[in-house]
Amino acid sequence: MPYDLGATARLTAECRDPGGTLTTASGVTVTVTLPDGTSATPSASESSTGQYLVDYATTQAGRHVIRWVFTGPADAYTDSFDVREAAPPGILSLADAKTYLRLTSTAEDDELRTWIESITSGIEGMCGPVVARTVTQRIDIRRAASIALRDTPVLELISLEPVHTGGTSYDPADLDVDLDTGVVRRLNGCMFIGPLIATSRAGRLVVPAALTSAARIILRHLWQTKQGPQRPPLGTGDFDVNEPVPSFGYAIPNRALQLMEPHRLPPGVG
Structure with missing residues (x-):
């Protein structure tokens, strides 16, 4: 671990x-x-x-x-x-995960924390950053009327600086940022000159309850791998996984997918 x-x-x-x-x-x-x-x-x-x-x-x-x-x-x-990084993102706290799985011992804490990180990564891959964090992105343009931040939803654009010495930097106060799509435009209508380095805050200040609930369902589903080959019949609850999810196989139960659906990123965003 x-x-x-x-x-x-x-x-x-x-x-x-x-x-x-x-x-x-x-x-x-x-x-x-x-x-x-x-x-x-x-x-x-x-x-x-x-x-x-x-x-x-x-x-x-x-x-x-x-x-x-x-x-x-x-x-x-x-x-x-x-x-681990100093503050790895986690949709669930360790205490929340243990309460949901009805675990009282500390013997499996490290494994649980690894599962929480994995689940967070999976949900964020479909819904964008959930846990608020600072991210840095290189934007390779020469001239453009708008640029797009990769990690959405955006909480704040902190800085937009040139990659090369002598390039143009842009004050975030002079920019319009669409927090949902990450599209950035200059308020004066002029072009961006790049390449640029964007530093922003992305994620949600408040984690939606639907995503927290989805994370709990996924955790319980994955935790069953420790319990041997037995599993409930299809159609009986949280572990009903009828169809694979692209890039995730059978890791995400259908009930979790339904909870995540309102928060899914639009195609081509994120």
């Missing part, structure tokens, strides 16, 4: 001789390659014969690669781990 940004990741590896026996190495080097391509070399300790661990304090979000190299005997091991 991903680690939270700033948390300490406990990373482990084993050193074995050519015969497969756990063996204390005469030397061990650990290299962690961070998402930005830089690397760190934390010190490893031996917890028991041939078993080593590193406690690594995370500083960047994203995929990390850890490389263990042992000498005396020669052995090596490569693995990876993920670190």
Whole structure:
């Protein structure tokens, strides 16, 4: 499961001789390659014969690669781990998800949080950003009467700056922004000169109850994968998935789709 940004990741590896026996190495080097391509070399300790661990304090979000190299005997091991962004979007809170699934233990909290992130991504892929966030977009134009922000609905256009030094920047106060479609025009009717970098806030300040309810239904549906092959007969409730949804297969029950429908993005928007 991903680690939270700033948390300490406990990373482990084993050193074995050519015969497969756990063996204390005469030397061990650990290299962690961070998402930005830089690397760190934390010190490893031996917890028991041939078993080593590193406690690594995370500083960047994203995929990390850890490389263990042992000498005396020669052995090596490569693995990876993920670190969440500081504030990953989530339509449901962990507490809400646990209440809905009637879970009281903390044993499955990390898995639940991963499901919440996945469900949020799926719903936002069909309805646009739901959880409010700041987004940045490059707009590759030379001249245009209007531009379109990718992430809608838009809460606010924060800035519109040139990509290249010496280009033209535009004050958001001088622009008309259609918050639903993301189309931006200059109030004076003149053209935009690009390319440009747009920074905006997108999403909903208040998450619609229909989308929260849809997220709960999807969560319960996906949680059934932990319960074995048994499932209710088709037509009996939340788990009725008669038709696949493009790009989502059978992950979204029909009842959730019906709740999401009023908030679906129009074709070609988002």
